[in-house]
Amino acid sequence: MPRYEPMRAVRGMRDILPKDRGIWRVAEKAAADVARRFGYEEIVTPVIEAAELIERVGEDTDAVAKELYRFEDRGGRKLALRPEATAGVVRAYFEGHLNQLPQPARLFLIGPMFRYNRPQKGRYRQFFQLDVEAIGGESPALDAEVIEIAATWLREIGLGDLRMDLNSIGDAKCRPAYLDLLRAYYRPLKDQLHGDCQRRLESNPLLLLDCKVPQCQPFKVDAPRITDHLCEECAAAWTAVRRLLDAAGIEYRHDPYLVRGLDYYTRTVFEFYPANRDGSQDALGGGGRYDGLAEAEGWPATPGVGFASGLDRVTEMMKETGAEVIAAPLAEVLVLADAGLEVAAAEVARICRTAISVAVDYEPKSLRAKMRSANKLGSRWVVLLSASEAGRRVAQLKNMASGEQAEVAWDDLPARLA
RNA sequence: GUGGCUAUAGCUCAGCAUGGCAGAGCACCAGAUUGUGGAUCUGGCUGUCGCGGGUUCAAAUCCCGCUAGCCACCCCA
Numbered sequence: 001m002p003r004y005e006p007m008r009a010v011r012g013m014r015d016i017l018p019k020d021r022g023i024w025r026v027a028e029k030a031a032a033d034v035a036r037r038f039g040y041e042e043i044v045t046p047v048i049e050a051a052e053l054i055e056r057v058g059e060d061t062d063a064v065a066k067e068l069y070r071f072e073d074r075g076g077r078k079l080a081l082r083p084e085a086t087a088g089v090v091r092a093y094f095e096g097h098l099n100q101l102p103q104p105a106r107l108f109l110i111g112p113m114f115r116y117n118r119p120q121k122g123r124y125r126q127f128f129q130l131d132v133e134a135i136g137g138e139s140p141a142l143d144a145e146v147i148e149i150a151a152t153w154l155r156e157i158g159l160g161d162l163r164m165d166l167n168s169i170g171d172a173k174c175r176p177a178y179l180d181l182l183r184a185y186y187r188p189l190k191d192q193l194h195g196d197c198q199r200r201l202e203s204n205p206l207l208l209l210d211c212k213v214p215q216c217q218p219f220k221v222d223a224p225r226i227t228d229h230l231c232e233e234c235a236a237a238w239t240a241v242r243r244l245l246d247a248a249g250i251e252y253r254h255d256p257y258l259v260r261g262l263d264y265y266t267r268t269v270f271e272f273y274p275a276n277r278d279g280s281q282d283a284l285g286g287g288g289r290y291d292g293l294a295e296a297e298g299w300p301a302t303p304g305v306g307f308a309s310g311l312d313r314v315t316e317m318m319k320e321t322g323a324e325v326i327a328a329p330l331a332e333v334l335v336l337a338d339a340g341l342e343v344a345a346a347e348v349a350r351i352c353r354t355a356i357s358v359a360v361d362y363e364p365k366s367l368r369a370k371m372r373s374a375n376k377l378g379s380r381w382v383v384l385l386s387a388s389e390a391g392r393r394v395a396q397l398k399n400m401a402s403g404e405q406a407e408v409a410w411d412d413l414p415a416r417l418a
Numbered sequence: 419g420u421g422g423c424u425a426u427a428g429c430u431c432a433g434c435a436u437g438g439c440a441g442a443g444c445a446c447c448a449g450a451u452u453g454u455g456g457a458u459c460u461g462g463c464u465g466u467c468g469c470g471g472g473u474u475c476a477a478a479u480c481c482c483g484c485u486a487g488c489c490a491c492c493c494c495a
Contacts, residue, residue, distance in 0.1 A: 062492075375455040
């Protein structure tokens with residue numbers, strides 16, 4: 001009865017295959033290069049965190065409320081696969097005593113994140129993010145710095161043609177008063193809003209600004225804007241960030257409707273999109289300031305600002321925009337030996353390997369077929385080995401480009417191939 | 419989480435409205451070429467028709483359920 005079905009990757013998970021790995025490497029290397037140039041160090045934190053850490057930090061957001069991979073281990077501990085990096089990085093910042101070093105701690109991380117949502121192209125249940133965080137500093141210059149890192153990285157991997165939206169959502173001091181204004185504005189309109197928005201009106205009115213349902217759009221224009229109601233400190237920071245971005249030559253668009261799903265964000269919020277597209281599906285990255293996060297985790301109040309970008313989408317776009325990628329390095333030499341000469345072939349390969357990359361074709365097929373493989377793999381050289389030649393410790397060395405072929409002693413191969 | 423489309427050879431897909439021998443191209447293997455690649459030609463191998471059930475003399479084809487992928491929402495990255 002259990003007729004078998006070959007095993008496949010679980011829903012929402014995917015493999016990065018060798019042919020695509022090159023472009024990922026380019027993106028990752030560029031990220032590490034740019035980050036280091038700005039004085040950011042790499043950190044690696046666990047994929048598994050205490051469920052409480054994740055939940056405390058974003059109970060109201062979909063990412064946590066509906067999309068969290070949550071489970072218990074054999075010891076009954078309540079755990080979760082991280083849906084984003086910031087919570088873990090901030091935790092590590094305190095646990096690793098980075099708060100005792102000169103501030104801010106400048107950190108970056110590349111790794112997998114997990115969200116249980118419906119898979120689609122560019123949206124996977126396991127996806128990879130580049131995460132950049134400056135923790136322990138409240139200067140708006142750090143906001144601009146993080147944005148500049150993001151913009152520099154995207155430009156260097158060929159995705160410079162993008163749009164950045166920018167907004168400020170105030171802080172604990174000025175936001176409550178603003179939210180009251182917003183509620184007061186929307187209450188008379190409540191009946192005309194769609195269901196979710198009616199509910200959000202009292203619980204999380206900021207999200208009304210972010211709503212994309214057509215029937216809710218007309219009311220946004222006249223809604224009060226938070227940037228008009230910032231407290232003194234937030235207003236100063238808002239001005240400073242924009243001035244710094246101008247000086248850095250980074251273009252942005254003030255989007256008064258840009259808010260962030262996560263509760264701990266304060267002041268600066270930003271998102272990057274490809275210039276020609278809209279659709280939230282295409283968001284390449286985003287971030288903002290999270291001065292309330294450390295406290296939410298039970299650590300001393302500590303400001304921070306960060307940026308995250310999805311590598312799955314970024315590499316997808318790099319392919320579309322035809323970014324130059326170095327072809328995957330294949331074996332430059334392929335050893336083709338007759339049947340039964342595996343030991344000799346392996347030894348010849350070992351000798352060649354002191355000078356160059358080598359693979360052996362052990363397949364039991366005709367020489368013609370092996371030559372076709374060598375050609376398809378793009379090998380520069382082929383070493384042909386027959387029993388009589390193996391006995392004399394010589395082989396035929398063929399240059400695939402010129403077609404020239406000559407007998408060469410095994411021990412002379414490295415010199416000829418170098 | 420909601421709605422829609424899709425699933426046939428290793429890959430891309432045709433066949434399905436009207437049930438009746440499981441197909442093409444590519445890839446792979448072999449030969450033309452008396453051990454030597456690319457081009458060309460010839461031949462050959464490859465299938466639980468996604469999974470499970472139902473209808474029927476008969477199901478890739480019709481019906482139901484499930485799973486997975488894609489698209490639009492939702493949300494984000």
